[in-house]
Amino acid sequence: MKAPAFLVRAALMLFITAFCISSAGAQANSPAAPEKSKFDYQELARAPEKARNRRNPLENNTDAPAAGRKLFEKYCAECHGADAAGTGKAPSLRADEVQQATPGALFWLISNGVVRKGMPVWSRLPEPQRWQIVRFLKSLGAPEPAPQPVIN
């Protein structure tokens, strides 16, 4: 009887240890500056050519950026920040590396995540929703409209 009781205690200790490991790991790898996040955009370059060249089927869908914003706020803003400018946990999505990446590369990255560096796999979202997020991300890099001249 003593051995199983020990196993229960050991299990609880391991549960607590798991939490501590994750805490320590995150502290060791979460610098304050967003640009020094564990994820450094290199993963985008690892997208296979076929994936990079995929076109966004919702490229001309006028609702897609708004739908993508809604999905971003629900699933992505926690780590990337409400304004997508990055946090200590995940990098800015307004950076040139993201804005210059092809829609296919972004779709590939969202689908596969960067599991070893803490970004989950988002293939649980149906493909159209992932493409909607890509449209929203691309809209972040759109140039600001020029200010209208003031006519007196």
Next chain:
Amino acid sequence: MAYDHYLEEPGSLEIAWQSSYATQRGSGDFLSSVLEFEYGVTGWWTTELYLSGQSTLSDNTVFTGVRWENRIRPFAREHWINPVLYVEFENVNGADKSMLAVAGHDVEGEHGEPNAILREEREREFEMKLILSSQAKGWNISENIIAVKNISNAPWEFGYALGVSRPLALAASPRPCVACRENFTAGLELYGGLGDRHSFGLPNTAHYLAPSLAWSLPRGLALRVSPGFGLNSNSHRFLLRWSLAREFSGFGPALRRIFGGRP
């Protein structure tokens, strides 16, 4: 129930209350409840603690024990079939009726004894699953192969769970909404036992077919309902499961801030 290959997000804590109501021939129907704490340790490791109990009509309410579960994703990238390794240790008494997994010769008759007798039995088991999960065209297809070993000198027991699910709408609407189709996922599960090492196969095993509907609500809430139907005379005739889960994103970093660490 069938697991897919998606793990808890790193640093997030999900607290869920899961209940099952089952009809019981020859004894009182019962309501089992499980309180779950699921935490994303890393992107590839999720750990979960369960506290379970049950109430049997015309009997009493008992706490039945604890489970500790770990799911590990061996591959970093998505594949056509995505494996996840599942290891659980459970320390429950014989009155446990949570039926989180059906394996071996878990049949309706085992739940018919009074709680006072059932709780005398102590079950300390390791449960292992190979979770295989695929995602295609909005459909998730999951297969779970289950092996259970009591740490006493009991034979290995086996079971299975198969699941298929799909959101009711694949694209999101541009406006915030609560009851729109994209927030609902419908599914169908088939699960049951496959006997043990000495008597592998379908004889004297229970099997269930269970449609399910999950509703993703605002603020990280999720509601799931799944009526199950026994497929043979060894199964409970009817099993109704429901769960309410609340996800706390950023729980880990928040806790670290409380204790003076960096988020």
